[in-house]
Amino acid sequence: MGRKSCTGVVTGAIHIPTVSFGPKEINTTALAEFGEYIRSVFPTVFKTSFVQHEVIGEYSHLFTVQGSDPSLQPYMLLAHSDVVPAPDEGWEVPPFSGLERDGFIHGRGTLDNKNSVMAILQALELLLLRNYIPRRSFFIALGHDEEISGHNGAQKISALLQARGVQLAFIVDEGNFILDGFIPNLKKPFAIIAVTEKGAINLMLQVNTTPGHSSAPPKETSIGILAAAVSRLEQTPMPNMFGSGLLKMTLQELAHEFPFPTNIILSNLWLFGPLVSRLIERNYITNALVRTTTALTMFNAGVKVNVIPPVAQAIINFRVDPAQTVQEVLELVKNIVADNRVQFHVLSAIDPLPVSPSDHQALGYQLLRQTIRSVFPEVNIVAPGVCIGNTDSRHYTNLTTSIYRFNPLYLNPQSFQSIHGINEKISVRAYETQVKFIFEFIQNADTDQEPVPHLHEL
Numbered sequence: 391m392g393r394k395s396c397t398g399v400v401t402g403a404i405h406i407p408t409v410s411f412g413p414k415e416i417n418t419t420a421l422a423e424f425g426e427y428i429r430s431v432f433p434t435v436f437k438t439s440f441v442q443h444e445v446i447g448e449y450s451h452l453f454t455v456q457g458s459d460p461s462l463q464p465y466m467l468l469a470h471s472d473v474v475p476a477p478d479e480g481w482e483v484p485p486f487s488g489l490e491r492d493g494f495i496h497g498r499g500t501l502d503n504k505n506s507v508m509a510i511l512q513a514l515e516l517l518l519l520r521n522y523i524p525r526r527s528f529f530i531a532l533g534h535d536e537e538i539s540g541h542n543g544a545q546k547i548s549a550l551l552q553a554r555g556v557q558l559a560f561i562v563d564e565g566n567f568i569l570d571g572f573i574p575n576l577k578k579p580f581a582i583i584a585v586t587e588k589g590a591i592n593l594m595l596q597v598n599t600t601p602g603h604s605s606a607p608p609k610e611t612s613i614g615i616l617a618a619a620v621s622r623l624e625q626t627p628m629p630n631m632f633g634s635g636l637l638k639m640t641l642q643e644l645a646h647e648f649p650f651p652t653n654i655i656l657s658n659l660w661l662f663g664p665l666v667s668r669l670i671e672r673n674y675i676t677n678a679l680v681r682t683t684t685a686l687t688m689f690n691a692g693v694k695v696n697v698i699p700p701v702a703q704a705i706i707n708f709r710v711d712p713a714q715t716v717q718e719v720l721e722l723v724k725n726i727v728a729d730n731r732v733q734f735h736v737l738s739a740i741d742p743l744p745v746s747p748s749d750h751q752a753l754g755y756q757l758l759r760q761t762i763r764s765v766f767p768e769v770n771i772v773a774p775g776v777c778i779g780n781t782d783s784r785h786y787t788n789l790t791t792s793i794y795r796f797n798p799l800y801l802n803p804q805s806f807q808s809i810h811g812i813n814e815k816i817s818v819r820a821y822e823t824q825v826k827f828i829f830e831f832i833q834n835a836d837t838d839q840e841p842v843p844h845l846h847e848l
């Protein structure tokens with residue numbers, strides 16, 4: 391692994407500002423540098439004869455690791471190298487310094503998602519250095535534009551693999567974690583493997599009115615009309631879908647970890663469901679698990695201090711609950727706004743993804759579960775759940791019906807806030823454990839259905 395230490399490779403990766411700024415704005419210089427960087431720190435990956443490397447969409451990377459047993463269906467590991475912007479303000483350390491301090495690596499991308507990019511390649515590098523030859527083929531797809539929808543990265547990789555006739559046993563991507571401290575009274579951490587993800591709508595509302603002199607204003611301006619409309623949306627939450635969702639299943643699996651009487655309440659959701667769903671919606675994070683959320687993210691209007699604004703625009707980002715469709719949400723939105731002076735422009739929309747299997751036959755789910763139990767023996771509960779964000783994995787539904795979103799890391803509410811926020815960081819120990827997890831996972835995927843201990847230990 392070149393001359394860098396295990397964590398040195400991550401700090402170097404954080405240092406390269408591979409920022410996706412906006413729909414078509416990416417940092418091509420940084421992305422090209424990132425490609426050179428992974429070549430330099432993982433030389434064995436790039437020189438092994440049974441590992442094929444291709445650059446797709448100019449900056450994404452596809453690795454095909456040819457297994458020795460062609461009868462086994464391949465799988466795929468996903469991660470992305472781009473990050474969201476990070477202005478310096480508010481950070482304890484500059485976000486692209488990649489500084490390692492007090493046992494933590496600091497910076498944008500340490501949790502989302504250069505940790506996974508580097509851990510996957512590092513685990514593979516270590517296996518190859520130990521002369522490990524996988525039985526089951528697998529792909530590693532590293533997108534470069536996940537934060538702006540993955541149209542040039544994941545979408546192109548998916549099309550290429552489809553053209554090659556590839557069908558996958560399963561996919562593992564980012565998306566959920568081992569959650570710690572999200573539920574009051576539940577001291578123990580629990581692992582949630584997301585088996586579906588919410589949909590999303592970016593909706594622009596626009597109001598046009600006649601411009602004029604501000605000294606004699608009309609009763610309502612475009613700004614006032616639009617502000618009232620978005621305020622109605624913010625004040626009117628979408629319906630609580632608790633009863634129809636996966637969350638019920640998740641909570642039932644968690645029930646016996648709670649003290650009395652919560653354990654009884656969660657084991658009897660047929661009776662206490664309404665009470666539980668009301669408690670869940672009180673917290674803004676868990677609220678996202680029971681409904682389509684409404685986030686007012688942009689508002690633009692006005693041209694000069696003394697001109698009645700001709701146009702006002704707002705963008706609202708909805709995250710669509712898996713029990714609803716984009717169309718259903720748009721209908722509800724129109725009814726809430728109930729003002730025909732407000733125009734609706736759907737900028738982008740994706741429906742929620744289908745639910746992947748999590749039963750005993752579900753290979754990908756069971757391999758994750760097995761590896762979680764081995765690497766995190768203190769975690770008693772592994773349950774299926776919903777990913778509240780969107781991931782590149784949604785571009786791969788043509789290749790498999792088994793998509794699992796799980797990062798083998800602990801996440802608490804504070805670290806959740808740091809994703810796309812400030813002071814994103816990962817502990818050195820957590821990163822090393824993520825490498826260990828992938829190192830074991832790849833070997834577990836080579837064992838027969840009945841899990842047997844793997845050969846190599848880190």
Ligand SMILES: CCCCCCCC/C=C\CCCCCCCC(=O)N[C@@H](CCCCN)C(=O)O
Pocket residue numbers: 502536537538539564565566567569572573582640675676679778779780781801806809
């Ligand atoms: C009973 C369970 C309690 C659970 C509490 C929920 C905790 C939530 C945990 C993790 C959620 C992290 C979500 C990480 C996914 C990040 C992926 C991401 O940022 N995607 C972007 C894609 C943007 C694409 C452009 N439109 C996004 O979703 O915005």
Ligand SMILES: [Zn+2]
Pocket residue numbers: 470502503536564
């Ligand atoms: Zn991400």
Ligand SMILES: [Zn+2]
Pocket residue numbers: 474502537810
């Ligand atoms: Zn992200």
